[in-house]
Structures are given as structure tokens and as C-alpha cells.
Amino acid sequence: MKKTRNFILVLSFFALCFAAVSCSGSKKNQMKGLSDGWWKDTSIYHIWIKGFCDSDGDGCGDINGIRSKLDYLHDYVGCDTLWISPFFECAGKGTAVDYNMHGYDTTDYYAVNSLFGTEEDVLALVAECHQRGMKIIFDFVPNHTSSEHPWFKDSVAGTNDKRDWYVWSDSGKGANPLGSANPAWFFSEEAGAWYYAPFWEKMPDLNYENPAVQKEMRNVVFYWLDRGFDGMRVDAARYLIEDGSRASDSDSTHKWFTDLSARIAKRYKSPKVMLGEIWLEKRRDGLERYFGTDGKREFDLVTDFDVGRTQLASVVIGASALPDAAFENPHDSNAAYAAFLCNHDEYQNRLGTVFGTNYKKSAQALCLSVFRPQVPIIYYGQEIALADLPLYGDIRHRGPFDWESAKSMVLEQDSPVTVLRKALEVRKTYARTFSDASLEDLFPNRGVCAAYVLHPQEKTEKDILCVFNFSQTDFEEYVFTKKTEPKSTWKDSQRIFCTPGSEKSSLHFDGDRVVINSIPANGVALFLLD
Numbered sequence: 001m002k003k004t005r006n007f008i009l010v011l012s013f014f015a016l017c018f019a020a021v022s023c024s025g026s027k028k029n030q031m032k033g034l035s036d037g038w039w040k041d042t043s044i045y046h047i048w049i050k051g052f053c054d055s056d057g058d059g060c061g062d063i064n065g066i067r068s069k070l071d072y073l074h075d076y077v078g079c080d081t082l083w084i085s086p087f088f089e090c091a092g093k094g095t096a097v098d099y100n101m102h103g104y105d106t107t108d109y110y111a112v113n114s115l116f117g118t119e120e121d122v123l124a125l126v127a128e129c130h131q132r133g134m135k136i137i138f139d140f141v142p143n144h145t146s147s148e149h150p151w152f153k154d155s156v157a158g159t160n161d162k163r164d165w166y167v168w169s170d171s172g173k174g175a176n177p178l179g180s181a182n183p184a185w186f187f188s189e190e191a192g193a194w195y196y197a198p199f200w201e202k203m204p205d206l207n208y209e210n211p212a213v214q215k216e217m218r219n220v221v222f223y224w225l226d227r228g229f230d231g232m233r234v235d236a237a238r239y240l241i242e243d244g245s246r247a248s249d250s251d252s253t254h255k256w257f258t259d260l261s262a263r264i265a266k267r268y269k270s271p272k273v274m275l276g277e278i279w280l281e282k283r284r285d286g287l288e289r290y291f292g293t294d295g296k297r298e299f300d301l302v303t304d305f306d307v308g309r310t311q312l313a314s315v316v317i318g319a320s321a322l323p324d325a326a327f328e329n330p331h332d333s334n335a336a337y338a339a340f341l342c343n344h345d346e347y348q349n350r351l352g353t354v355f356g357t358n359y360k361k362s363a364q365a366l367c368l369s370v371f372r373p374q375v376p377i378i379y380y381g382q383e384i385a386l387a388d389l390p391l392y393g394d395i396r397h398r399g400p401f402d403w404e405s406a407k408s409m410v411l412e413q414d415s416p417v418t419v420l421r422k423a424l425e426v427r428k429t430y431a432r433t434f435s436d437a438s439l440e441d442l443f444p445n446r447g448v449c450a451a452y453v454l455h456p457q458e459k460t461e462k463d464i465l466c467v468f469n470f471s472q473t474d475f476e477e478y479v480f481t482k483k484t485e486p487k488s489t490w491k492d493s494q495r496i497f498c499t500p501g502s503e504k505s506s507l508h509f510d511g512d513r514v515v516i517n518s519i520p521a522n523g524v525a526l527f528l529l530d
Contacts, residue, residue: 029228037334177247231273320450352387
């Protein structure tokens with residue numbers, strides 16, 4: 001009897017060891033060798049899966065379509081991180097071009113949308129990205145689910161302890177916190193109560209005051225990070241938890257994301273990135289808070305909706321509307337802003353819609369997005385000046401990629417995609433000069449030409465001068481002046497980048513004047529300063 005008991009104890013011990021090994025080895029496809037803060041030096045390519053590449057001919061882009069274009073993304077575009085739109089199983093599904101399968105109405109966080117492929121396809125995509133040295137992040141939708149999600153159906157019925165998984169009220173009163181004229185509360189006859197759904201009647205908000213909801217949503221994050229994703233973009237992060245009458249930017253929201261960030265840092269050897277969608281314009285203090293407080297990290301990257309507007313406006317109006325040095329990255333951590341010229345939402349039109357076939361202007365806009373301190377996000381199709389669909393609403397930004405155009409443009413030296421790739425190569429070469437730079441505008445900084453200097457924090461690195469001619473005029477000479485107390489003095493320069501047609505651009509110094517020679521219409525030139 002004693003021998004039997006000892007044998008059982010031994011078996012139990014080995015079983016526990018096996019379980020521990022299995023758990024510790026359950027992580028797949030993890031990227032190795034990533035440094036802390038790698039995201040500050042990256043560039044992100046945002047893929048709307050449905051519109052990107054259809055591999056099976058059903059009229060809908062898919063995961064394997066992305067896999068088939070990794071060489072294009074790596075070799076011809078040059079972005080080294082992919083962000084893919086929601087791939088979870090969702091309620092609204094359809095393959096038609098004008099059907100808006102947005103994917104934010106999740107019905108199963110652990111299953112892949114069947115129109116996109118399988119989990120095996122996703123794992124293969126992650127693995128193949130890593131083989132090329134590329135990172136990949138997923139779109140996490142924590143604020144709400146579809147009304148078709150089993151959790152919500154149980155919540156309505158009051159079954160499986162899910163009643164308090166969503167936000168319910170007996171009165172249903174209150175304005176929509178998103179500023180929309182649409183209601184935020186909707187009555188359920190079956191439940192006999194009002195549920196909170198400010199984004200849409202069919203996307204009810206989860207109740208993060210319930211610890212079970214918090215735990216489950218953390219599990220969703222760990223599930224996909226365990227499978228090799230290098231981080232996530234968090235949708236609608238401002239609205240996660242309501243504190244009384246405060247429906248956005250609440251202390252509870254900040255606390256939850258700070259806790260999640262700490263758990264992720266502890267769980268993974270390779271650093272994962274948290275990119276927060278914080279749609280705040282002209283509220284830099286509000287954006288800044290999402291990086292964390294009191295030494296506790298919250299988000300690593302925060303979306304910057306201000307800078308993209310100024311960049312596009314500068315090219316459109318033909319004069320600088322660029323922001324001043326207040327729009328730098330934070331300098332005391334591995335945090336950074338992430339900016340874009342267009343995205344999948346109602347933000348700004350695509351470059352092809354704004355500039356048509358004037359590829360010089362599209363290329364200049366792309367250069368602006370790369371040569372500012374913010375981490376650049378390139379929305380799919382921007383690099384080939386793709387135009388919006390002739391539709392209304394955000395579906396117009398989510399149309400099919402034009403692969404025939406891409407095929408020809410990668411062979412042209414003056415195409416937007418070629419200019420973008422070369423610009424990204426310069427940004428990579430001087431990565432920390434860009435991401436950690438202090439900005440110094442040269443005067444006149446509101447003229448038809450603009451110039452600013454990037455001052456690196458590392459004293460061993462050289463300053464970089466960025467010059468843009470937004471006008472339709474070629475200038476043989478354009479004069480800028482330094483500030484009254486310039487941060488640096490220079491005697492020599494070396495051109496390290498120019499757009500096609502700007503090969504004769506040069507500069508010389510004349511006292512407090514910086515003189516740019518031969519800068520053509522919509523030209524861009526960068527100089528390393530000594």
C-alpha cells in the first residue's frame with residue numbers, strides 16, 4: 001500500500017512538471033532579440049484585411065492574401081511592422097465591395113473570421129513575418145462586442161452568470177458620450193432593461209466593473225500574444241470604463257490599461273507593444289496621460305490625430321501648416337506618438353482622392369509622415385496613391401488594393417511607393433535621431449517652403465535639416481533664418497535624401513541665414529549638418 005502511494009506521488013510530481021513545461025512552452029512564434037522600445041524605431045503598415053489581397057477568389061481579402069504579399073511589403077514598401085484589422089469572428093459578414101464588414105462587432109474573440117481563413121493561417125502569417133524580421137500586431141476590440149455574441153445573449157436572458165457582463169440600466173437616460181446625436185441606450189424587451197451601446201445599437205458595451213469581464217478580456221490578449229503577435233492596437237481605448245457620469249478618459253480606464261501593461265511586461269520575455277487609439281485632437285495633455293503616470297507604463301504608442309491633418313493641409317494649400325516643437329515625442333521613456341495621413345475611419349481622405357494622379361504631391365505627403373518624430377503609420381494603398389471608393393461613410397476608405405498599379409509603380413523611381421521606401425530607409429539609418437529628436441523650426445516656418453532641424457539627444461549624432469517646398473514654384477534660392485538663440489551652429493552639410501527632381505538641391509550658411517539652393521516644386525531634401 002505504501003509503495004502504491006509513493007508511486008502515485010511520483011506520478012503526480014511528473015504530471016505537475018509536465019503541466020508546468022507544457023504551460024511554459026505554450027507560447028508560439030515569439031520574436032527573439034527585440035530591444036525595449038523597438039516600436040519607437042519602427043514604421044507601421046496598416047492592412048484592412050478585406051480590401052488588401054484575395055487569395056482564394058471569393059472577392060474578399062484574407063490572411064493568406066497578406067502572406068502572399070509579404071515580399072512586396074518588406075522589399076518595396078519598407079515598413080517593418082504590420083497592423084492587421086480585426087480578424088475575429090464577427091456578426092456582419094459579406095464579400096461585396098460595398099459591404100462594410102468592419103469586424104468590430106465581435107462574436108468570438110478566440111475564432112478567426114471564416115472569410116479570412118483559419119487560426120493556422122494566422123499562425124503561419126505571424127511566423128513568416130518573423131522570418132523576414134518583421135513584426136505584426138493585431139486589432140484588439142475590448143470596449144464592446146456584437147449583440148450576437150453568446151455572452152450578450154446570455155446577459156439578456158440572465159443565464160450563465162452573464163447578466164452583469166454588460167452595462168444595464170432601468171432608465172436608459174444620458175447623452176451619447178461620443179458626441180453623436182444617436183442614442184446611447186437601447187431597450188431590450190426580453191431583459192426588461194436598457195443596455196449601453198454608444199457606438200451602435202448592435203455593439204453593446206462590456207461591463208469592466210465586473211472582475212470576470214476583466215479576466216476574460218485579459219485572457220483574449222494573452223491568447224493572441226502567446227501565439228506570437230508582437231503587440232496590439234487597442235480600439236476605442238478612451239471609452240473602456242465609465243466612472244459615474246464620466247464616459248471617457250476615466251481613472252478606471254487608465255488603471256485597467258496600466259495593470260494590463262504591467263501583466264504583459266511580466267509575462268513575455270520579448271517586449272510587446274500596446275498602441276492605443278486615443279482620438280483626441282488639440283488635447284496634448286490628454287494624450288500624454290495615456291503613456292502612464294507615476295512611473296507606471298500604460299501605452300507605449302498613442303495615436304496622434306493632430307499631426308496628420310497639418311501634414312496633408314500643408315501639401316493641399318501649398319504653404320506650411322506644420323505644428324511647432326510641442327508636437328515632439330516624449331523624451332523620457334520608450335513611448336512615442338503614432339501618426340497617419342489617412343486611416344480606416346472618418347478622418348481624412350486617401351491621397352489618391354486628394355491629389356489624383358499628381359504623384360509628386362502624394363510622395364511629398366508620405367515624406368512628411370516619415371520625416372517627423374512620430375512613428376509613421378502607412379494605411380494600405382497610400383503608397384500607390386489609391387483613391388477612395390465612390391461611396392459614403394468609412395467604407396469608402398476600405399476598398400480593394402490595386403495590385404496592377406503597385407506592380408508598375410515599384411519599377412518607377414518617381415512613384416510614391418519608391419519615394420516612400422527610400423524615405424523609410426533614411427529613417428531607419430538615423431532611427432533615434434528622428435524618434436528622440438528635439439525640433440527647431442527655421443523661419444519663415446509658415447512660408448511656401450518649410451524647414452526644421454531634428455536635434456538628436458545623443459551628442460555624438462549629427463543634426464538633420466528637413467526642407468519641403470509646398471508650392472508649385474521652383475526656387476533657385478530660398479532663405480531661412482535661425483532662431484535668435486539657435487540650438488546649434490553649422491559649417492557644413494551633406495544631402496542624405498531628395499525626391500526625384502531635387503538632385504541639385506544644396507545649402508550653404510550665411511551668418512544666421514540658411515540658404516537652400518535649387519528646391520523644385522513639391523520637392524523634399526534632407527541634409528546631415530556639421
